Amino acid sequence: MPARPRFIQDLKRTHSCGVLTAADIGKTVVLFGWVQNRRDHGGCVFIDLRDREGLTQVVFEPETDAEAHQLAGTLRLEYVVAVRGEVRSRGSQVNPRLPTGEIEVRATQLEVFNRAETPPFPIEDRIDTAEEKRLAHRYLDLRRAPLQKVLVIRHRMNQAARTYLSGRGFLELETPFLIRSTPGGARNFLVPSRQNPGKFYGLAESPQLFKQLYMVAGFDRYFQIVKCFRDEDLRGDRQPEFTQIDLEMSFIAEPDVFAIVEGLMAELFRVAKGKEISAPFPRLTYDEAMARYGVDKPDTRFGLPLCEVTDLVRAAGSGLPLLPQAVEQGGVVKLLCLPGGGGLSRTELDGLEGVAKSFGARGLARAKIGAGGEWTQSPLAKGASPEFRAAVGERARAGEGDVLLFQFGKPKIVNGVLGQLRTLLAKRLGLIPEGRDDLLWVVDFPLFEYSDEANAYVASHHPFTAPRPEDVAHLLSEPGRVKARAYDLVLNGNEIGGGSIRIHDSAVQAQVFRALGISDEEARAKFGFLLDALRFGAPPHGGIALGMDRLVMLLAGGESLRDVIPFPKTQRGTDLMTGAPGEVGHAQLDELHVAAVPVAGAAKDTG
């Protein structure tokens, strides 16, 4: 009796588990995969075999092959097996929910490559297992089709970006991760240098300076799909290491960057969603965005604009409680008009005050407009004259039954609170149209922002961002009014990219450092290499970086970045699978010339 052919050595995989159809009936096939499900009828045994492409039903019958049938009885979920058999019609018993539902494979040979312990959670499309448990066994979570689908889309987006940019003269060039720790901006992860006692590398928070140096070196167009590292507190849309599509171009201005990115976004939408988007994208100035939406990344898919009434309050005078005082102190008064009160109950509206406070508000004055234009349920009702109410109503286009939500005080707080309320209410009231995608550019950011904490101006983008030429004269005299040649790309209220035209003139760069309160010596010490580079013939240049993870999340679907990053960290930056970050021994620390300081109140030293 001749030896049976062996799987892998003699019998190669002929098909994946997602492709067989009625057209394949009669073929002998070899499938490899995992046992998704088994239905054992004693006589015949059904197995759903799974690989990354899909599911195929395999049937084992004693009369077809007794040995395979007997072995099939021992199969359990997630066993890794090989099957050889004949593709057969299911006759009238098709499964319309499966792409391969017209056929099944009648097995003539079965081998178990590996058995599996019972998984800690089911390997199914829809599970409600705690994320904590899924992250601890991420390799099992990644077996599930929804995650595999996202990573396939992510692959396509990476491919599309490379193809698109390469086709337009961009070179994919690498930059170091281990760099000099840069002050300001995001906190760097530090890496102690064994060879240089007492010194540290910083992990690059972006390739910013190096891509500029590529421009100085004459590479003209650079791109990279690159990891960035930032040691800041995390959110659902922020991870300590994340990926950017980073690009930089020489001899260009803003419209050139916009055109390239608009084309790139069109490609990404195409491969991720099969959707065509229209370009150019609308442009909104930073000031317009703040005035109308309260944020610099407005979601324009719905209305609910903010409405400023500072001037009306000033004109109305002192009859009103609180408001005029806020205006006198240089504050602003803005409001959000909820048509028909948004259909919210009084209790729900009351609850908004707590929400507003969580966003930094001191309170949330509101007013419901009555039939005669009077204000009710409002602390402002008493002091507001009919004229004031009418003027406010007209400006806010408000009428009977509408509810006005007021904020007054410092613009930053007022805008922040109302801006966040606006998006929250839109979600809660279902105002966001399904399937709509709004892409837009926000431009003319301020070059500097005043930091109360630092008691000084700080760069709002980064210190290498070019000021608008007409503002250069004000750099030192009125830094607050200088606009930057910076731009953000916004998708549905999410910042998905940001960039700028850079400073290519060392004299301007020196002035910016001075405006930021960075002394020549300090600038020399920290960015000497860049200042030098700018003096040796730097071309005009600029670029942008797109947040790849966030893009995948928004285009492929996902609640958080953890759904689109294969091996993500928790909110505290830990990896529940590997246990990173972990403790290291004294010997390792000694070698690095580093000593760990025990945390106050910590349990004990396990060294």
Next chain:
RNA sequence: GGGGUGUUAGUUAAGUUGGUUAUAACGCCGGCCUGUCACGCCGGAGGCCACGGGUUCGAGUCCCGUACACCCCGCCA
């Protein structure tokens, strides 16, 4: 750094006013079953109620603290 929610079997959840042996479903194990695809039927095992204190005759339940996860504010040039 601050606010909020949660933690009960492998998984998801229930657990009343603090009171007998902590329930259910799915999964798991054993048996039966030749057309299932959420297969079905019979039987069984499985618990440090996150951890540490406290209140009480008695705590899964009440109080305090800790840990972990998630959401939000601050932070993210």
